[in-house]
Amino acid sequence: MKKVILLRYGEIHLKGKNRGTFENMLMENIRKSVKDFSCKIVRIAGRYLVTNFEENQLEMLIEKLTKVFGLVSLSVAFEIETNQEKIEEIAILCLKNQNILNKTFKVITSRADKTFPINSDKFSALIGEKVLNNFPSLKVDLHKPDIELFIDIRENKKTYILSEKIKCVGGMPVGSAGQGLLMLSGGIDSPVAGYMMAKRGLKINAIHFHSFPYTSVQAKEKVIKLAEILTDFTGGIKLFVVPFTKIQEQIHIKCNENYMISIMRRIMIRIAEKICEKNNFKTIITGESLGQVASQTIESITVTNSVLKTVPMMRPLIAFDKTDIIEIAQKIGTFETSILPYEDCCTVFLPKSPIIKPTIKNAEKQESFLDIEELVNEAVENTEILRV
Ligand code: ATP
Ligand code: MG
Numbered sequence: 001m002k003k004v005i006l007l008r009y010g011e012i013h014l015k016g017k018n019r020g021t022f023e024n025m026l027m028e029n030i031r032k033s034v035k036d037f038s039c040k041i042v043r044i045a046g047r048y049l050v051t052n053f054e055e056n057q058l059e060m061l062i063e064k065l066t067k068v069f070g071l072v073s074l075s076v077a078f079e080i081e082t083n084q085e086k087i088e089e090i091a092i093l094c095l096k097n098q099n100i101l102n103k104t105f106k107v108i109t110s111r112a113d114k115t116f117p118i119n120s121d122k123f124s125a126l127i128g129e130k131v132l133n134n135f136p137s138l139k140v141d142l143h144k145p146d147i148e149l150f151i152d153i154r155e156n157k158k159t160y161i162l163s164e165k166i167k168c169v170g171g172m173p174v175g176s177a178g179q180g181l182l183m184l185s186g187g188i189d190s191p192v193a194g195y196m197m198a199k200r201g202l203k204i205n206a207i208h209f210h211s212f213p214y215t216s217v218q219a220k221e222k223v224i225k226l227a228e229i230l231t232d233f234t235g236g237i238k239l240f241v242v243p244f245t246k247i248q249e250q251i252h253i254k255c256n257e258n259y260m261i262s263i264m265r266r267i268m269i270r271i272a273e274k275i276c277e278k279n280n281f282k283t284i285i286t287g288e289s290l291g292q293v294a295s296q297t298i299e300s301i302t303v304t305n306s307v308l309k310t311v312p313m314m315r316p317l318i319a320f321d322k323t324d325i326i327e328i329a330q331k332i333g334t335f336e337t338s339i340l341p342y343e344d345c346c347t348v349f350l351p352k353s354p355i356i357k358p359t360i361k362n363a364e365k366q367e368s369f370l371d372i373e374e375l376v377n378e379a380v381e382n383t384e385i386l387r388v
Helices: 011-033 055-065 084-096 120-134 189-199 217-234 245-254 257-279 298-305 322-332 360-367 372-381
Strands: 002-009 040-044 047-051 071-081 104-111 147-153 158-162 179-183 203-210 238-243 283-285 384-387
Touching: 002 011, 002 055, 002 158, 011 040, 011 047, 011 055, 055 071, 071 084, 071 147, 084 120, 084 147, 084 158, 104 120, 120 147, 179 189, 179 257, 189 203, 189 217, 189 283, 189 322, 203 217, 203 257, 217 238, 217 322, 238 257, 238 372, 245 257, 245 372, 257 283, 257 298, 257 360, 257 372, 298 360
Parallel strands: 104 147, 179 203, 179 283, 203 238
Antiparallel strands: 002 047, 002 071, 040 047, 071 158, 147 158, 238 384
16 A cells, blocks of 8 residues: 545636646646656646655655645545455545544545446445445434545546645646746735735746845845745746846936835836746736835826826735735745845835825926936846846
8 A cells, every 4th residue: 555645726627728738838847846846746537646656755745745736725635456345445434534523525536447346326325335334423424524535546547536635826837827027025914925926827036126235145145045935836937136236326316316116116126027928928016015114105106007008007905904924924934034134125215195085297306307218228238137
């Protein structure tokens, strides 16, 4: 008897004609996520099966697999040589390992091996009876059972038996929605925003603006660390590090200080859009949440948004409370790094009273004191690209 892992996917089932493409993409992502383990992955009947791994690596494999977007659940299954008595024995063992108090169950048999003498329905009923004899508190529910006990009798004389489901992250396979560019600061919100969009199938790349020497080397390293944590969910990330010092100095010298943040954000977005165009990224993502700070009022968002010409901006956290964002940050493991002390370029030359309700007209007026195009082009040219 050996253990295998059965992986189930969710929404992909709804994909009709495109389903194959999504399945292949998910398979590829699964492969990448467990590339450090020796194991075999095959697709069987709308699922995936992970086999031939070292049993002492089971926990670590599960840990990796639960983070693959597109998978909704997994189960550890027992693989045995097909034999009726052995199946009965393992079916009971499977239920012994889990909490069955006040639960309902159903046995589902799939019999690909037609030489097995009992048909699927009859065999399910037979095993169901054995289960009831062993666990009198369990009840049968054929429509919405709490526990499903699967018996998969395959043609190669092997049978798989499993029941407990472990929840995976769900969502869509990373890459199935194309690529996006996450504006990644060192704060709590933006890594969570990237996680949320990757969950919907966007392959995430990141852009970080830094103002050395006003912001430290450590601030940049912190952002690299955050990107590294995100790769657990998103696969490799291209990180664009943009030198922002000169732009900030220019704004500081030439523009009204109340508009500092608005202008800064408008320039950041122009740079991000240019990088999207160059790399065929389809959207920019930020960690903004409505009303959280002065630059996240509807008016401020209107003023920053208005510079975008070719890609949409996505703000998955717009309706989230900080406490909810923190909860996700803790769950995905970015929180501890995000709260390390750091200075963001947004805090350099911070005005005493940033404007809460800026207008596009005034922002454009302030920008007329700068050579925006040159500043943007120079920053894009000097951008450093890291592969995390
Ligand atoms: P975060 O926790 O993500 O830093 P925040 O609440 O501090 O967000 P702001 O500083 O107003 O909010 O930034 C809003 C968004 O702008 C961030 O979520 C991030 O997407 C982007 N951003 C801010 N600073 C930078 C930076 N230095 N580089 C890249 N993106 C940035
Ligand atoms: Mg911030």
